[in-house]
Amino acid sequence: MTETATPAAAAGTIAIGGDLSVNRLGFGSMRLTGKGIWGPPADHDECIRVLRRAVELGVDFIDTADSYGPYVAEELIREALHPYDGVVIATKAGLLRTGPDEWVPLGNPSYLRQEVEMSLRRLGVERIDLLQLHRVDPNYPLADQVGELATMKDEGKIRHVGLSEVSVEQLRAAQEVTPIVSVQNLFNLTNRSAEPVLNEAEATGIAFIPWFPLAAGPLAATEGGPLSSLFADHDATPSQLALAWLLRRSPVMLPIPGTSRVDHLEVNVAAAGIELTDAEFEAIDNLTL
Numbered sequence: 001m002t003e004t005a006t007p008a009a010a011a012g013t014i015a016i017g018g019d020l021s022v023n024r025l026g027f028g029s030m031r032l033t034g035k036g037i038w039g040p041p042a043d044h045d046e047c048i049r050v051l052r053r054a055v056e057l058g059v060d061f062i063d064t065a066d067s068y069g070p071y072v073a074e075e076l077i078r079e080a081l082h083p084y085d086g087v088v089i090a091t092k093a094g095l096l097r098t099g100p101d102e103w104v105p106l107g108n109p110s111y112l113r114q115e116v117e118m119s120l121r122r123l124g125v126e127r128i129d130l131l132q133l134h135r136v137d138p139n140y141p142l143a144d145q146v147g148e149l150a151t152m153k154d155e156g157k158i159r160h161v162g163l164s165e166v167s168v169e170q171l172r173a174a175q176e177v178t179p180i181v182s183v184q185n186l187f188n189l190t191n192r193s194a195e196p197v198l199n200e201a202e203a204t205g206i207a208f209i210p211w212f213p214l215a216a217g218p219l220a221a222t223e224g225g226p227l228s229s230l231f232a233d234h235d236a237t238p239s240q241l242a243l244a245w246l247l248r249r250s251p252v253m254l255p256i257p258g259t260s261r262v263d264h265l266e267v268n269v270a271a272a273g274i275e276l277t278d279a280e281f282e283a284i285d286n287l288t289l
């Protein structure tokens with residue numbers, strides 16, 4: 001493992017949209033909220049410390065969404081990091097929140113516009129670096145949803161457009177409307193169903209941002225988890241192995257592990273410095289999970 005002041009840099013970089021170069025280990029802010037991703041977090045000050053420590057460690061890509069809280073994660077990011085100073089804040093629009101753990105897609109173009117406008121205001125920026133359509137709403141044409149974001153890009157309010165939870169077909173259809181620079185789908189060692197989308201992202205040179213990189217916890221377990229049996233043989237924790245496997249899996253992979261704790265953050269970011277040998281990568285890749 002490489003020890004440096006900015007360990008996230010050890011993961012190398014990826015240029016999102018060709019012009020936003022970020023370290024390939026980012027941070028996901030969904031966990032900086034209350035139970036059910038609803039309301040404020042239990043420990044506000046620790047969440048502020050997590051965000052500032054992430055940047056100190058070299059993390060310069062932070063994933064968020066209007067719907068986390070809702071609004072709570074974006075507000076914390078602004079409080080902790082504004083004016084951002086080279087840190088890319090990637091947000092999303094397209095999911096209504098009707099209560100704790102309730103997520104309802106809404107792709108009405110007017111609603112998407114409203115939420116982008118509100119994210120601009122909350123984050124305190126004139127342009128959002130990466131705006132991801134959180135879900136494709138089957139009740140509206142894909143071209144209208146992506147088209148509204150493309151229009152806001154033309155207006156200078158969005159720099160790049162990304163997608164979340166899409167199929168290869170939807171990704172290709174959206175690419176016909178406007179350049180899509182990233183796709184964010186569920187992907188981790190225990191759930192690789194998005195592999196065709198990852199392969200498409202790699203083939204077309206766009207970023208693939210795997211959400212639930214730690215399967216929301218189990219892959220970080222030191223006892224009873226899928227990687228805990230390897231724990232004794234490696235100078236790395238299970239969460240680090242899960243993240244190192246992702247980083248090694250593809251050069252377009254940009255993991256965004258989430259946590260509300262500084263100690264977990266430090267462990268996760270250190271994964272950027274773990275270089276798996278071919279044999280180690282294969283061993284993890286072939287685990288029966």
Ligand SMILES: NC(=O)c1ccc[n+]([C@@H]2O[C@H](COP(=O)([O-])OP(=O)(O)OC[C@H]3O[C@@H](n4cnc5c(N)ncnc54)[C@H](OP(=O)(O)O)[C@@H]3O)[C@@H](O)[C@H]2O)c1
Pocket residue numbers: 027028029030031063064134164165184185210211212213214215216217220221239256257258259260261263264265267268
């Ligand atoms: N596009 C989408 O639809 C979508 C959906 C879900 C998530 N996301 C994004 O993806 C990001 C990552 O997903 P996620 O946060 O849900 O899941 P995750 O990164 O797989 O796991 C986060 C969970 O694991 C725990 N954890 C993290 N590091 C740990 C460590 N070193 N040791 C022990 N436990 C650890 C955290 O608890 P502690 O807080 O206690 O550390 C948290 O409960 C989110 O933050 C969000 O930005 C996107």
